[in-house]
Amino acid sequence: MSKNIIVFVVFSLCLIALESSLSSIIFPSKYFPDLAVILISYISLNYSQNISISASFFLGLIQDLSTGIYLGPNSLGAILSSSCIKSLSKNLFSEQILSTCILIFIASLIKTTSSFILIYFFDRSGDHDFFSILDFIYKAISSSVVGSIVFLFLVKSKKKHRA
Amino acid sequence: MVSKLRKHSSLFLIIAYSFISFQLMSLSLRKPEIPKLGWSLLENIFSPIRKSIYEISQTSDYVWKRYVWLKDVSLQKDVLEIQLKELKSKNLSLTELEYENKSLRTILDFTEKSNSKGIVSQVISKEPSNWLMTLTINKGSKDGIKEFLPVTDGIGIVGKIAAVAETTSTVLLATDTSSSIGVLLQNSRLTGLAEGTLKKDLLELNYIDTSSGIAISKGEKVLTSGMDGIFKKGYLVGEIVEVGNKIDGLFQKILVKPVVDFSTIENVFIITESKDIEIPFEMPTEQTIVEKIKEKDDKTIDKIVSKNKTKLTDSN
Numbered sequence: 001m002s003k004n005i006i007v008f009v010v011f012s013l014c015l016i017a018l019e020s021s022l023s024s025i026i027f028p029s030k031y032f033p034d035l036a037v038i039l040i041s042y043i044s045l046n047y048s049q050n051i052s053i054s055a056s057f058f059l060g061l062i063q064d065l066s067t068g069i070y071l072g073p074n075s076l077g078a079i080l081s082s083s084c085i086k087s088l089s090k091n092l093f094s095e096q097i098l099s100t101c102i103l104i105f106i107a108s109l110i111k112t113t114s115s116f117i118l119i120y121f122f123d124r125s126g127d128h129d130f131f132s133i134l135d136f137i138y139k140a141i142s143s144s145v146v147g148s149i150v151f152l153f154l155v156k157s158k159k160k161h162r163a
Numbered sequence: 164m165v166s167k168l169r170k171h172s173s174l175f176l177i178i179a180y181s182f183i184s185f186q187l188m189s190l191s192l193r194k195p196e197i198p199k200l201g202w203s204l205l206e207n208i209f210s211p212i213r214k215s216i217y218e219i220s221q222t223s224d225y226v227w228k229r230y231v232w233l234k235d236v237s238l239q240k241d242v243l244e245i246q247l248k249e250l251k252s253k254n255l256s257l258t259e260l261e262y263e264n265k266s267l268r269t270i271l272d273f274t275e276k277s278n279s280k281g282i283v284s285q286v287i288s289k290e291p292s293n294w295l296m297t298l299t300i301n302k303g304s305k306d307g308i309k310e311f312l313p314v315t316d317g318i319g320i321v322g323k324i325a326a327v328a329e330t331t332s333t334v335l336l337a338t339d340t341s342s343s344i345g346v347l348l349q350n351s352r353l354t355g356l357a358e359g360t361l362k363k364d365l366l367e368l369n370y371i372d373t374s375s376g377i378a379i380s381k382g383e384k385v386l387t388s389g390m391d392g393i394f395k396k397g398y399l400v401g402e403i404v405e406v407g408n409k410i411d412g413l414f415q416k417i418l419v420k421p422v423v424d425f426s427t428i429e430n431v432f433i434i435t436e437s438k439d440i441e442i443p444f445e446m447p448t449e450q451t452i453v454e455k456i457k458e459k460d461d462k463t464i465d466k467i468v469s470k471n472k473t474k475l476t477d478s479n
Contacts, residue, residue, distance in 0.1 A: 013205075017212035022220075049173040057180040064187070066209070068202025069195075072188030079180045083173075122188050 008055060015039060016062050031138045036063055037108045038147040040078055041100070042154070044085040044107075056082035060111075073118045077111035084110050100151045105144035112136045266430040269317035277398070279437035282306055286429055287331065296339040296359065298322075300431060303330040311393050313434045319399045319422035320344060320387060321431055332433075336425055337400065338366060345391035346400055346419075349384040351377045357385060357400055357419055364425070366401060368417035379406050385419050395437045 019035045036059050044052040060078030064071045085107050113136060191198045270283055284302040302308050304327045314321040314334045322342060325335035335342055339359040346357045346368065355371035366385075373379065383403045389396030399422050407416030 013208055014212060017209040018216060020209065021213045021216040050176055053173060053176050053180060057183075060184075061187075062205070065198065065201040065205045068199050069191070070188060071191040071198050071201070072184040072186075075187070076181055076184035079177055079184070083177055118184070118188060122192055 009058075012036075012039070012059050012062055016059075016066050020066055030135050031142050033143040033146040034108050034111065034139060035143075035146075036060070036074070036078065037081060037104060037111055037143050038150055040082050040111075041085050041104050041107055041147060042151070044082045045089055045100075045103075049083070049086050052082050052086060053079055070119060070123070073115035074111070076118055077113075077115040080114050081107035081111040097148050097152055101144045101148040104147035105140045108140035108143040109136060112139060262429065266317070270315075270430060270432045271317075273315065273317035273432060277437060279395075279434050281312075281432050281434040281436070282308065284308075284332075284431055284433060286431060296336040296425070297325065298334040298336065298428070298431070300332050300334060300433075301330070302433065303328045303332050305329050307435065308332045308433055313394045313398070313437075314431050315398065315434060316423050316428055316431055319401065320394060321423050321425075321428065323393050324433065334431065337421060337423070338364065338425060343369075343391070344394055344400060345388040346385050347388035347396070348379065348403070349386055351379055351383065353377060353379065354388050354390065355417075356391075360418075362418075364420065365404070366419040366421060368403075368419055371415060371417060373415045379403065379415065379417060381406060395434075 015035050019032065022032070040052070040056045040059060043055045047055075056078035057075050060075030061071070063074035063078075067074075085103055088103055088106065116136075267283065273279075274281065282302055284300040284306075286298050287301045288299040290297040290299075298321070300314075308324060308327050310324050310327055312324045314323060320337050322334045322336040322339070324332050326333040337344055337357065337359065340361065341359065343356045343358045344366075345354065347354050348371075353371050353373070356369045357366040358369055360367045368385070371379070381403055385400045385403060387394040387396060387398040387400060401419040401421040403417055404420045405416075405418040407418075
């Protein structure tokens with residue numbers, strides 16, 4: 001268990017570092033896929049709710065720390081998106097590509113929107129005009145596309161492993 | 164109570180984490196140094212990862228630009244090389260056409276000026292031997308070519324037809340040692356024979372009677388005299404380049420440079436019908452008149468002095 005936690009922490013740190021580094025190289029950072037959401041979706045679909053919520057909180061907290069401005073918005077968004085995925089996955093067959101794509105899209109949208117709402121309500125003095133719902137949608141789309149591709153590879157490798 | 168808590172543990176967990184998130188948010192707003200401290204700690208972990216990612220991206224960018232992208236460049240290079248070859252060959256043929264056009268235009272001008280008729284022919288080979296200077300042209304007896312017809316390039320005399328085959332003919336060049344052309348000097352009006360020498364590009368003027376005392380100067384034009392029965396009068400042969408001392412007191416060694424460049428000749432005109440061309444007399448320049456007067460004056464002064472000397476000796 002402790003080994004899994006260490007692996008998860010290292011992997012999370014690498015993922016956030018990768019996201020912050022690549023966002024300036026490949027895409028404009030606004031539309032760069034939220035890699036944390038993809039990981040949250042994966043954990044939520046494959047592990048128990050308690051573990052997925054804890055992992056999501058931790059992942060969100062690392063994201064918050066990497067921004068260096070606010071602590072809390074991403075962690076709250078991550079918890080909400082994780083619980084949302086968990087509840088939706090009961091009604092959707094998660095191994096299908098389209099359903100994972102929809103799940104990640106919704107999770108990303110919930111995460112960014114809830115983070116924005118939290119920042120908006122807490123920090124009234126800040127300028128929030130640069131946020132737009134269209135940006136959230138674009139980010140959600142790119143996350144869902146990349147996430148579904150990652151999931152496809154993971155499912156295939158799992159099947160091979162089992163065989 | 165415990166079983167209820169276990170049943171809804173995830174809900175409690177969500178509430179607890181949400182509460183922590185709110186608290187963290189308010190804390191980060193009250194004390195902005197806390198998230199900054201966390202950021203600096205995280206940055207220490209991130210920086211080596213970021214550095215290696217940056218280096219990988221730079222290397223991949225380099226590889227892409229230097230190797231993968233260059234694949235297209237090499238393809239473009241191949242296409243451009245083909246185009247260049249095509250353009251070069253086009254340019255070559257255009258230059259050839261330009262030369263041919265120029266040479267034919269010269270011949271056309273010549274036929275209009277001299278009012279002569281003839282056949283235009285292409286030089287197909289040049290005799291490389293040192294002893295016989297000939298050209299082979301692509302017209303023969305089939306085209307109406309006969310032996311001893313004069314050949315010109317539109318500027319000056321090239322030579323005469325020496326041998327005729329059905330489709331080709333051989334032209335004996337004016338510079339060949341066996342060739343001789345009856346010539347006339349334009350200003351001095353002296354006549355003689357222009358013969359080929361072993362010096363490939365020069366003709367020697369022979370049988371010019373200089374006993375009359377008429378001066379022959381360098382640069383004087385040499386034209387055909389029409390006395391050899393082959394070349395009509397008035398066609399340009401060359402220009403005097405060297406005037407030697409009198410040999411035997413009668414003849415002088417005079418060398419003529421032909422106006423025709425035999426090394427680059429490509430098209431020739433074989434004159435079948437022609438008339439004599441009127442040779443304009445070139446007026447002597449002011450300087451030559453002054454020199455001649457001076458020469459005359461010196462001679463008369465010498466004569467007077469010698470006469471006086473003889474008179475003085477006689478009286479003594």
